[in-house]
Amino acid sequence: MLQQMETKRIMQRKRTNKVFHSLFFVSTIIGVLALVMLLIQVLSKGIGWLDWDFLTNFSSRKPENAGIKAAFVGTLWLMAITAPLTFIIGVSTAIYLEEYAKDTWFSRLIQTNIANLAGVPSIVYGLLGLTVFVRLLHFDRSILSGALTMTLLVLPIIIVSSQEAIRAIPINQRHASFALGANRWQTIVRVVLPSAIPGILTGAILSLSRAIGETAPLIVIGAVSFIAHLPETWFDTFTVMPIQIFNWSSLPQAEFQNVAAAGILVLLIMLLSMNAFAIYLRNKYQKKQ
Template sequence: MNNIFVDANRKQIAGRRRIDFTLRLLFLIATSIGVIALMALLIDIISDGISMLRPELFNNFPSRRASEAGMKSAIVGSLYMLLIMAPLSFLLGVGAAIYLEEYAKKNRITRMIQLNISTLAGVPSIVYGILGLTLFVRELHLGRSLLAGAFTMTLLVLPIIIVSAQEAIRAVPKSRRDASYALGATKWQTVSRSVLPSSISGILTGVILAMSRAIGETAPLVMIGALTFVAFLPTGPMDSFTVMPIQIYNWVSRPQASFQALAASGIIVLLVMLLLMNLSAILLRNKYNKHM
């Protein structure tokens, strides 16, 4: 009887191991397909665009001649838009997260607001472009300006920042808050001197990753009328502008092989900028985690 039970147990264990091996193999194949496709795309882009990575790409304005074309106005436009977006998104997003986590009562209205914010984080970006066109370009009469583009992209990244900041604040142990209250601190003193310093690494990581998503978006800016050919630098927030993804789109749409190579070089520049932003998020997170 014992032998029968042992044999059945062995067969059951062997069956589980076969299932485990099969699932591991399927997961490995699925991961490999994504990695191989990504590597193939990167190799193709680098092989096409490495020859066009020259100083003129950063110093020249767009031109109808590929040999003289650059993306100076697009790079500066992207940086200007980030300079407007970053502080605005940080203040609004982190402020909303602090209110929802620390001050708002946990009732039906709060849960509904939280559900709407989580839903907005997954809305297609083109919807924010339509909203920006209606609200900022037409209703507020900002026109097709850098300020309208920055405000539209702020709406795009706000739900992401709010959700990530809430998660970072929620991860702070309740004991830290209780210790602060026990020492006689007020609510705001507890939030500003205990909760925020403990969660700042997660908050900054979420903000930087949201900014890196915004810098690669094209659809909302196309909707509000960002130009595809800008041969000047914006001097103020109400000037016309372009950004790197739109400039790359303009080059890709041209049939000449030289513009295709120029678009590939622009993609390389954009990828490097995104990698640097993601790297800075990792370094900031590690730096603050060491001090905790």
């Protein structure tokens, strides 16, 4: 009798497992199909408008003359400042919290705030950047203000992922390093970080992927949608590709929808190139271990 009941429970678990497996598989297929349909639509509209003139022209009221040059260069400037700031500050914070900070109310408060900041809407970071960087520090509506705002936006992502990567390193490796006479900093630099780099780079991919596509914080701090010049310093006004694409898609002329699709393709190519480089570095460090 007991054996029959146990067999019945096992069969019920298997049926439940199959139901959820099918549900998750169907959900994945729906998401992939939606993505494929979106990409097909963007390609069909934008591929014919994606040429050298589109990459080298500034924005224009005429669709045939519109280009993404200013927004493309502005995005490069923004990411060139945001990426190193995010990586250095985020990884340094993770190292401090995991390797140096003691389990006190203050460190637990920092951990709680970091976890909460990851869920704060991006528009709030825009208001913070407007208050602190634009008005209080008088950086005005510049690339530097935008980069610092985006750094604050994505810092929680890379901090949390870096903490998880550092925490995953076995404690035995640290003890072995200490036994050989290394101090704490030498152990972190020569043992912990090389092993944690793949996980840290995964967090960097996620954070920079979010930063390159954000629009709301930059609109709040004053990134404009039409610029007929290229920025030359950190304190110049700027625009970025997401804002330019949004501006084109909101115009009434039907041709601008095709121009916006071409801009989306350029943004996707830049994003995939950044991710491919980060994945290459991650795989390179994984092979060394």
